[in-house]
Amino acid sequence: MLRLTTASAAGLSHYTLMRSRIGPGQQHPVLRRQPLTWLLLLLLASGCTATPTTQSPGEDSDSDRTETRTDTQPSGQPAPAPAQQPDAGDATLALLQLSERAQSAGSLPEAIAYAERAIRINPRQADLWLRLATLELANEQPKSVIQYANKALSLADGQQDLQQQAWLLIADARTVLGDHEAAEAIRQRWGTYRG
Amino acid sequence: MVARGRHTDWCAATSHHEAAVTGLIRRRLLRLFAFVTLATGIAAAVYLVYLDRLVTETFDGRRWSVPAVVYAQPLEIYVGSTLSMSDIGAELDRLGYQQQAQLSVPGMYKRTGTRLEIHLRGFQFMERLRASQRITVSFADGRVGAMTDPSGRPVPLIRLDPLNIGSFFPSHGEDRIVLSPDQVPELLTESLKAVEDADFDRHWGFSLRGILRAAWVNLGAGEIRQGGSTLTQQLVKSYFLHNRQTYTRKLREVAMAIILELRYSKRDLLNAYVNEIYLGQDGIRAVHGFGLGSQFYFNKPLSELAVHELATLIAIIRGPSYYNPYRHPERTHARRDLVLDKMHAASLIDATARDQAAAKPFQVIVGARSGGAYYPAFMDKVRAELNDLYAEQALTSEGLRVFTTLSPRSQDAVEIALEEGIAALESAYELPPGELQGAIVIANTQTGEIEALAGGRNAGVDGFNRALNAARPVGSLLKPVIYLAALERGYSLASEIQDAAVALEMRGQGSWTPENFDGEIHGAVPLVRALGDSLNLATVNLGLSIGVDQIANRIEELAGSPPANQFPSLLLGAESMTPIEVLGLYSSFASGGFAMSPKSVISVLDESGMPVTRHPFQLDQLISSDKVTEINRGLEIVMRNGTGRGSRFSGAGVAGKTGTSDDYRDSWFAGFDADRIAVVWLGYDDNRSTRLTGAAGALKIWDRVFTRLGVKPLSFAEDRDWRDIEYSSGLLANDGCADVVRVPLPSDAVLQAKEGCGINLRNLTEKLRRSVESWFDKN
Numbered sequence: 001m002l003r004l005t006t007a008s009a010a011g012l013s014h015y016t017l018m019r020s021r022i023g024p025g026q027q028h029p030v031l032r033r034q035p036l037t038w039l040l041l042l043l044l045a046s047g048c049t050a051t052p053t054t055q056s057p058g059e060d061s062d063s064d065r066t067e068t069r070t071d072t073q074p075s076g077q078p079a080p081a082p083a084q085q086p087d088a089g090d091a092t093l094a095l096l097q098l099s100e101r102a103q104s105a106g107s108l109p110e111a112i113a114y115a116e117r118a119i120r121i122n123p124r125q126a127d128l129w130l131r132l133a134t135l136e137l138a139n140e141q142p143k144s145v146i147q148y149a150n151k152a153l154s155l156a157d158g159q160q161d162l163q164q165q166a167w168l169l170i171a172d173a174r175t176v177l178g179d180h181e182a183a184e185a186i187r188q189r190w191g192t193y194r195g
Numbered sequence: 196m197v198a199r200g201r202h203t204d205w206c207a208a209t210s211h212h213e214a215a216v217t218g219l220i221r222r223r224l225l226r227l228f229a230f231v232t233l234a235t236g237i238a239a240a241v242y243l244v245y246l247d248r249l250v251t252e253t254f255d256g257r258r259w260s261v262p263a264v265v266y267a268q269p270l271e272i273y274v275g276s277t278l279s280m281s282d283i284g285a286e287l288d289r290l291g292y293q294q295q296a297q298l299s300v301p302g303m304y305k306r307t308g309t310r311l312e313i314h315l316r317g318f319q320f321m322e323r324l325r326a327s328q329r330i331t332v333s334f335a336d337g338r339v340g341a342m343t344d345p346s347g348r349p350v351p352l353i354r355l356d357p358l359n360i361g362s363f364f365p366s367h368g369e370d371r372i373v374l375s376p377d378q379v380p381e382l383l384t385e386s387l388k389a390v391e392d393a394d395f396d397r398h399w400g401f402s403l404r405g406i407l408r409a410a411w412v413n414l415g416a417g418e419i420r421q422g423g424s425t426l427t428q429q430l431v432k433s434y435f436l437h438n439r440q441t442y443t444r445k446l447r448e449v450a451m452a453i454i455l456e457l458r459y460s461k462r463d464l465l466n467a468y469v470n471e472i473y474l475g476q477d478g479i480r481a482v483h484g485f486g487l488g489s490q491f492y493f494n495k496p497l498s499e500l501a502v503h504e505l506a507t508l509i510a511i512i513r514g515p516s517y518y519n520p521y522r523h524p525e526r527t528h529a530r531r532d533l534v535l536d537k538m539h540a541a542s543l544i545d546a547t548a549r550d551q552a553a554a555k556p557f558q559v560i561v562g563a564r565s566g567g568a569y570y571p572a573f574m575d576k577v578r579a580e581l582n583d584l585y586a587e588q589a590l591t592s593e594g595l596r597v598f599t600t601l602s603p604r605s606q607d608a609v610e611i612a613l614e615e616g617i618a619a620l621e622s623a624y625e626l627p628p629g630e631l632q633g634a635i636v637i638a639n640t641q642t643g644e645i646e647a648l649a650g651g652r653n654a655g656v657d658g659f660n661r662a663l664n665a666a667r668p669v670g671s672l673l674k675p676v677i678y679l680a681a682l683e684r685g686y687s688l689a690s691e692i693q694d695a696a697v698a699l700e701m702r703g704q705g706s707w708t709p710e711n712f713d714g715e716i717h718g719a720v721p722l723v724r725a726l727g728d729s730l731n732l733a734t735v736n737l738g739l740s741i742g743v744d745q746i747a748n749r750i751e752e753l754a755g756s757p758p759a760n761q762f763p764s765l766l767l768g769a770e771s772m773t774p775i776e777v778l779g780l781y782s783s784f785a786s787g788g789f790a791m792s793p794k795s796v797i798s799v800l801d802e803s804g805m806p807v808t809r810h811p812f813q814l815d816q817l818i819s820s821d822k823v824t825e826i827n828r829g830l831e832i833v834m835r836n837g838t839g840r841g842s843r844f845s846g847a848g849v850a851g852k853t854g855t856s857d858d859y860r861d862s863w864f865a866g867f868d869a870d871r872i873a874v875v876w877l878g879y880d881d882n883r884s885t886r887l888t889g890a891a892g893a894l895k896i897w898d899r900v901f902t903r904l905g906v907k908p909l910s911f912a913e914d915r916d917w918r919d920i921e922y923s924s925g926l927l928a929n930d931g932c933a934d935v936v937r938v939p940l941p942s943d944a945v946l947q948a949k950e951g952c953g954i955n956l957r958n959l960t961e962k963l964r965r966s967v968e969s970w971f972d973k974n
Binding site for chain 2: 089090091093094095098102109110112113114116117119120121123124132136141144147148150151154155157
């Protein structure tokens with residue numbers, strides 16, 4: 001599950017501060033005026049967005065020696081034989097973990113950069129778009145949230161759990177945008193939060 | 196006597212008077228002198244204050260004036276990625292990595308069997324510093340099979356350093372990569388002193404001996420030939436004095452040098468020198484500083500230069516045009532060896548190192564691609580995107596780092612495909628050689644990120660960028676929008692539409708009577724065939740029944756801007772678009788229904804590594820999942836059965852559409868597979884006929900691009916609503932028919948059972964069997 005700690009809240013303000021250099025207009029006015037509502041939403045969102053892995057990143061993936069590494073295989077053992085189709089699974093998994101870790105450490109821009117990198121490697125993996133949508137919700141970009149959740153929906157063929165996650169993210173984004181009716185309708189259809 | 200007396204008197208008087216006058220003059224002179232001295236002193240003081248301000252302001256300001264550096268997308272290597280050893284090797288070569296047996300320092304790699312060992316350079320990415328490290332990549336079946344670190348532990352993915360593809364240097368042309376003192380090898384700074392200014396650590400900015408020696412030489416020559424400059428003076432000259440030397444300028448130079456010395460530490464001055472000094476010219480771009488000089492001449496960072504390469508750079512600074520290693524290799528070689536001798540004389544290198552370095556061949560990179568790579572057409576797009584967000588001054592001076600979407604591998608493929616493909620077409624169609632032009636843009640289908648862009652057949656030339664700026668009639672490229680609009684209004688790929696004559700009265704312009712390409716009229720045809728064979732009359736009838744305004748609206752939604760033409764001729768593509776606009780339009784199909792504006796910038800970081808502006812993926816879902824599946828299948832059938840069937844990827848799961856404008860002035864093709872979408876345009880700049888259809892011209896170039904990059908077939912999730920229909924009639928078919936296509940249909944689509952091919956074939960077989968039997972009966 002996605003951890004929401006005070007650290008990520010700090011990351012939010014840090015990024016908001018940084019983004020003030022982007023210039024006015026890019027941040028939704030509602031968000032700027034109502035930080036408390038916002039945090040509440042964040043907490044709600046965090047409850048429903050499961051990341052696809054319970055594996056933890058390798059102990060030393062933070063070290064300077066290797067950029068990204070997971071201990072998915074015992075040391076010294078040969079890698080599995082290549083599958084018929086290129087398998088980017090390990091790579092995107094490692095990036096998802098780094099993304100989560102960056103968010104926990106309070107750096108939203110880094111977390112987003114990792115998620116985008118994962119998408120570049122495998123742009124047809126629905127859960128990666130959901131991860132990015134979740135981060136954009138924390139980043140106060142509800143329109144991006146809707147875009148990425150829709151993308152995930154178009155890729156989550158028949159995967160109910162991913163579809164549910166995507167719809168609930170859209171509901172959250174709609175709420176932020178002030179479209180409470182639409183948000184409520186989605187929540188009615190896709191049930192309550194799991195968490 | 197009298198006379199004498201008088202004379203004496205006079206003399207006395209005169210001498211008396213003289214004394215008075217002299218005293219007066221002396222006093223006046225003294226006063227004048229005092230005044231002049233005072234005035235001069237004041238003027239000099241004012242001037243010095245002025246100089247001081249000028250020097251300090253410029254020096255402080257200059258230290259921060261760094262053009263934005265632009266990087267390509269770094270190559271991601273992970274287990275399972277479809278990269279061969281030569282793909283990665285080519286990328287390492289682009290980055291200036293050297294093949295060596297021993298990977299002693301970063302920037303080296305070696306191949307052994309199916310393994311590639313790389314000693315990566317460190318690089319500061321947005322997320323974090325990727326420290327210098329060693330990695331082993333093993334290959335199997337043309338893919339990355341495994342990656343390990345030196346202790347044998349598996350590594351899931353690693354990024355190579357990104358290729359530097361240029362910088363936004365200001366209009367005066369100065370470009371540089373700024374290095375901090377700790378990034379500059381001590382051997383360089385010590386050697387600079389040894390060769391250029393042995394007293395640097397002791398003098399006050401000028402060397403009296405040097406000036407006198409220079410004056411002697413210059414007097415003899417009758418002109419100023421020798422500067423006799425210290426490093427500080429050279430720095431002053433580079434900062435402030437660009438014109439020919441005069442003696443007053445020389446004085447000013449010395450004064451400024453002294454001010455610099457008083458104001459700043461030796462370390463600061465030496466570092467400024469390393470970053471400032473002029474090292475060569477590349478068109479309008481002036482190469483300044485050793486950081487860029489190292490990239491420009493050797494395509495690697497300064498820290499990786501060998502002794503003989505450092506000596507070459509030091510040789511060049513004495514006169515970058517006189518010691519131009521490309522134009523005057525012998526002369527520069529000789530000076531390099533002289534520099535090596537001086538380094539040895541100053542005990543900076545021992546005799547063995549000197550001899551080894553001197554034995555190295557004199558080499559700089561051939562066909563210098565401007566200090567890294569040179570992709571002017573792509574840079575135009577980056578500049579256009581950033582110009583909306585940044586002032587010119589911010590881009591040229593604030594040391595920004597711009598990370599872009601460019602894939603050097605795709606870019607190379609695109610450039611070669613275009614150049615060779617156009618030459619092949621000119622030869623095959625006997626067109627005048629060297630005149631046909633073209634453009635290609637290629638992007639990722641899911642993210643809209645531009646992988647490569649060529650604005651003309653000769654990509655190395657920074658000229659008119661046709662990919663971004665050549666708006667040309669698109670012909671049949673607009674047809675898919677009309678068919679999409681039809682599918683969205685209840686038609687199916689199997690619906691029957693009328694390919695019938697059209698005559699429209701146009702106000703004041705007579706009547707408009709479009710024709711099919713083959714001049715025939717085909718009558719009732721299924722929608723899938725009208726699209727596949729690009730039937731003009733069927734399309735116009737369909738478009739008119741929907742409404743030209745409706746079609747124009749849909750084009751506006753998908754392409755992002757409204758068509759200029761709002762008349763029925765819009766239906767046949769009498770509308771000018773640039774290749775990148777066409778890419779935007781077709782991305783809506785290729786992405787699975789999401790409109791995307793092709794983008795080239797991933798992030799912009801400031802000097803401290805913080806992002807300055809956001810450049811997120813933008814994807815608006817504008818076509819429903821069902822409808823985009825239908826239109827994409829239609830576009831795949833274009834390639835399988837229709838105008839695209841001449842492609843070498845005809846049955847390989849790619850989708851696309853040809854376009855040809857009136858009189859064959861423009862040859863277009865827009866097509867995609869699962870990963871990439873590419874738009875190709877061919878034509879003449881003066882609008883002559885090319886004599887090429889979209890299929891004969893642009894499609895052939897597109898084929899070449901995808902041959903180089905490989906094809907990943909589109910995959911459609913087929914469900915129960917997919918049916919086999921006959922391409923020519925649209926009727927339900929069976930496997931026995933000759934031209935069957937399998938298409939997704941809306942669940943409420945009503946189809947007539949096919950009574951043609953399959954049944955006929957059975958009848959034929961039956962007849963054949965009977966006649967054979969009767970023949971046997973008779974004999």
